[in-house]
Amino acid sequence: MLISFDWLKQLIHTDKTADEVGALLTGAGLEVEAIHTFDQVQGGLEGIVLGEVLACERHPDADKLSLTTVDIGNGEPSQIVCGAPNVAAGQRVVVATVNSTLYPSGGESFKIKKSKIRGQVSEGMICAEDEIGIGTSHAGIMVLDTDLPNGTPAAEFFGLGSDKVFEIGLTPNRADAASHFGVARDLQALLDTPAVLPATDTFKVNNTAKPIAVEVENTEACPRYAGVTITGIKVGPSPEWLQKRLRTIDLSPINNIVDITNYVLHELGQPLHAFDADKIRGGKIVVKTLPEGSILKTLDGVERKLKATDLMICDAEGPMAIGGVFGGEESGVSEETTSIFIESAYFSPDYIRRTGMAHGLKTDASFRFERGTDPNMVITALKRAALLVQEIAGGEVSSEIVDEYPNPIKNSEIILNIERAHTLIGQHIGVARITSILTSLGIEVTAETENDLTLSVPPFKVDVTREADVVEEILRIYGFNNIEMDENLATTFLAKFATPYAEDVTDTIMNYITANGFNEIITNSITNSNYYKPAGEAEVDSLVKVLNYNSEDLDVLRKSMVFSGLEVLRRNINRRQRDPKLVELGKVYEQVDGEYKESRKLALYMAGNATAESWKQPSMKTAFHDLAGVVQNVLRKLNAGEFEVQNLEQNNYMRQGISYLKNGTEIARLGLLDAGLCKFMEVKEQVWYAELNWDYLLKKYKNKLVAEELPKFPEVRRDLSLVLDKNVTFDQVKQIALRTERKLLQDVNVFDVYEGDKIEAGKKAYAVSFTLLDKQQTLTDKVIDSVMNRLMQQFEKQLGAFIRK
Numbered sequence: 001m002l003i004s005f006d007w008l009k010q011l012i013h014t015d016k017t018a019d020e021v022g023a024l025l026t027g028a029g030l031e032v033e034a035i036h037t038f039d040q041v042q043g044g045l046e047g048i049v050l051g052e053v054l055a056c057e058r059h060p061d062a063d064k065l066s067l068t069t070v071d072i073g074n075g076e077p078s079q080i081v082c083g084a085p086n087v088a089a090g091q092r093v094v095v096a097t098v099n100s101t102l103y104p105s106g107g108e109s110f111k112i113k114k115s116k117i118r119g120q121v122s123e124g125m126i127c128a129e130d131e132i133g134i135g136t137s138h139a140g141i142m143v144l145d146t147d148l149p150n151g152t153p154a155a156e157f158f159g160l161g162s163d164k165v166f167e168i169g170l171t172p173n174r175a176d177a178a179s180h181f182g183v184a185r186d187l188q189a190l191l192d193t194p195a196v197l198p199a200t201d202t203f204k205v206n207n208t209a210k211p212i213a214v215e216v217e218n219t220e221a222c223p224r225y226a227g228v229t230i231t232g233i234k235v236g237p238s239p240e241w242l243q244k245r246l247r248t249i250d251l252s253p254i255n256n257i258v259d260i261t262n263y264v265l266h267e268l269g270q271p272l273h274a275f276d277a278d279k280i281r282g283g284k285i286v287v288k289t290l291p292e293g294s295i296l297k298t299l300d301g302v303e304r305k306l307k308a309t310d311l312m313i314c315d316a317e318g319p320m321a322i323g324g325v326f327g328g329e330e331s332g333v334s335e336e337t338t339s340i341f342i343e344s345a346y347f348s349p350d351y352i353r354r355t356g357m358a359h360g361l362k363t364d365a366s367f368r369f370e371r372g373t374d375p376n377m378v379i380t381a382l383k384r385a386a387l388l389v390q391e392i393a394g395g396e397v398s399s400e401i402v403d404e405y406p407n408p409i410k411n412s413e414i415i416l417n418i419e420r421a422h423t424l425i426g427q428h429i430g431v432a433r434i435t436s437i438l439t440s441l442g443i444e445v446t447a448e449t450e451n452d453l454t455l456s457v458p459p460f461k462v463d464v465t466r467e468a469d470v471v472e473e474i475l476r477i478y479g480f481n482n483i484e485m486d487e488n489l490a491t492t493f494l495a496k497f498a499t500p501y502a503e504d505v506t507d508t509i510m511n512y513i514t515a516n517g518f519n520e521i522i523t524n525s526i527t528n529s530n531y532y533k534p535a536g537e538a539e540v541d542s543l544v545k546v547l548n549y550n551s552e553d554l555d556v557l558r559k560s561m562v563f564s565g566l567e568v569l570r571r572n573i574n575r576r577q578r579d580p581k582l583v584e585l586g587k588v589y590e591q592v593d594g595e596y597k598e599s600r601k602l603a604l605y606m607a608g609n610a611t612a613e614s615w616k617q618p619s620m621k622t623a624f625h626d627l628a629g630v631v632q633n634v635l636r637k638l639n640a641g642e643f644e645v646q647n648l649e650q651n652n653y654m655r656q657g658i659s660y661l662k663n664g665t666e667i668a669r670l671g672l673l674d675a676g677l678c679k680f681m682e683v684k685e686q687v688w689y690a691e692l693n694w695d696y697l698l699k700k701y702k703n704k705l706v707a708e709e710l711p712k713f714p715e716v717r718r719d720l721s722l723v724l725d726k727n728v729t730f731d732q733v734k735q736i737a738l739r740t741e742r743k744l745l746q747d748v749n750v751f752d753v754y755e756g757d758k759i760e761a762g763k764k765a766y767a768v769s770f771t772l773l774d775k776q777q778t779l780t781d782k783v784i785d786s787v788m789n790r791l792m793q794q795f796e797k798q799l800g801a802f803i804r805k
Contacts, residue, residue: 050150066087095124202387226344505703527557627688673688714779
């Protein structure tokens with residue numbers, strides 16, 4: 001946001017410099033990111049002053065040059081060689097002093113130097129108007145009629161002084177400061193000097209020849225709507241002072257009527273709109289919403305399809321403007337306009353924000369309406385604009401002010417506890433100082449007790465809704481830097497941090513995964529609903545939809561990490577990154593029984609080859625166990641302990657895979673993504689995918705390590721060859737073994753699997769090793785044989801195993 005210092009000083013008097021005011025504003029929460037100099041002419045006429053020609057004679061060595069003596073107010077007259085035919089003694093002239101830079105009209109800039117011209121010293125230059133860039137005439141030097149002293153800056157004489165412009169990084173909560181008066185209101189508290197609104201007491205109604213009726217159908221979207229008609233105006237260029245004001249804040253002048261509405265907007269923070277009154281059909285304005293798909297051609301020439309929630313300014317026959325956002329082309333002011341209806345309103349921020357997002361429109365008006373304007377400024381701004389129109393474009397006020405305001409917005413009431421306020425401030429500043437600050441900010445103290453202040457907060461303070469907000473207002477004016485630091489800093493509350501700290505655990509796991517060749521990705525949580533449509537209507541219904549989405553490709557929150565990862569894989573594979581390994585920690589969302597659920601998942605993707613091609617070994621395609629190994633190591637690092645393994649039934653995403661369960665909760669799933677899904681996403685490689693339930697794993701994670709003394713007695717290994725049905729998994733074998741022998745059995749491992757013509761069809765053979773250990777004594781053959789016999793009995797009983805002996 002740009003604020004002109006000269007403009008600001010018309011609203012509040014200050015002798016402080018721009019830098020000093022900028023520092024005050026920054027300290028009060030209106031961060032001045034930069035202070036620019038605005039020059040009406042290039043260079044600002046710096047180094048160019050008024051002078052008086054004391055003497056003028058012909059140059060001894062050049063017939064067309066004159067040798068002059070000029071007083072430029074620095075104590076010693078300067079000798080200047082001049083080639084103008086009209087130079088003469090006694091003239092008041094414009095002089096460019098040595099080291100100044102001239103920016104002539106239509107030419108290159110150049111620097112004035114002390115030089116010799118035909119043997120005579122010249123200490124400056126007497127200028128024509130084109131030579132200093134304020135005109136085009138080069139008939140001769142400018143001869144002035146002025147009593148200003150010699151040495152006066154030329155910019156002061158011509159009224160072309162430079163202005164300082166504050167570039168303020170306005171935060172969304174400070175809608176009250178989105179204007180010059182809003183900033184002046186803060187300075188009022190900071191400088192203890194009153195900010196003065198522009199006078200509107202001379203406003204009067206000249207006649208009622210052209211009344212415009214107003215009907216507000218949607219009072220929720222438009223709590224207040226006011227307007228007035230002015231007839232007999234002349235549309236044309238704005239006067240120079242108004243154009244200068246707008247250029248200072250980087251606005252281009254358009255015509256006097258539009259410029260006035262922009263001027264009042266940036267002066268008072270109240271958006272206005274001018275309609276051509278003769279184009280308001282039926283002499284009536286209706287504020288309402290229209291059916292979905294209605295059409296309006298806006299001022300930029302674009303035909304826009306309206307949403308059913310768009311607040312529209314209509315006449316008796318149809319729409320004229322999108323309320324608070326953009327005007328319509330047909331009802332806009334043109335050079336032929338002679339009568340206007342000026343609109344000043346208070347619109348609901350929610351409606352304006354929704355409409356602006358839906359149409360991708362951001363205007364100066366919508367910027368303020370969607371953050372919250374001051375409903376009490378509506379009439380003041382309307383009168384201010386009407387007076388400016390009469391001053392600049394002529395005309396008469398030809399209607400009473402219409403003001404539809406059925407339910408006036410009241411000030412909010414907040415109780416401020418004095419003791420608690422001082423506690424939050426961190427220093428006792430006294431009730432008198434608190435009251436003074438609040439009053440200067442427009443917050444009225446309506447009642448006072450020993451312990452509390454009852455405050456009436458005006459609606460322009462949209463961010464002040466609770467006691468803490470009031471304390472913030474006090475602090476930013478009192479000055480955060482003025483709060484003394486206690487020698488013994490203390491706090492009444494310390495936040496309890498989780499142990500272990502979740503972010504540390506996350507960093508450890510991500511470092512491990514990336515150290516194993518994975519690249520971390522961060523993708524958008526908003527995705528395309530079309531990805532989920534092949535899975536059926538139930539899947540689509542469970543999606544969390546985005547309201548007012550900007551793109552049809554980004555209309556829902558992702559339910560799975562699969563698609564965002566496949567988008568990244570597609571991009572990389574298409575750019576010849578053939579062996580991608582990716583990892584992402586992100587959130588997924590779904591709708592279950594009308595409630596929204598959010599959780600975090602750790603997703604891993606592998607495609608292409610597991611090992612790079614080299615002279616030592618051929619490249620090998622990524623397989624299930626390449627990914628499973630990484631997942632199991634991650635679970636070990638998270639101290640997940642023992643978990644149950646189940647085959648994962650084919651679902652919407654995976655063609656085959658397994659699921660890891662702990663206490664009935666799925667902690668991870670991994671497998672091969674469906675080939676049809678990959679084809680749908682235009683990924684040409686097969687993709688192995690794993691998804692870990694990160695929230696559950698973090699919740700159950702314990703960082704306690706238990707160290708044990710190395711066993712004093714040796715381990716014993718025994719092997720069995722089991723012939724089993726083809727559908728029996730090794731995990732089933734392992735779980736039966738661990739349940740059968742809980743004390744001595746340390747590990748179960750499969751070291752060979754055989755399926756072929758040497759065993760019965762539909763069967764397979766597992767070669768399984770069992771590691772036994774007794775920490776108290778050496779195992780005897782009798783104990784070992786007893787354990788192995790019990791294991792064999794259970795395998796035969798539960799799995800129907802044939803054991804080769």
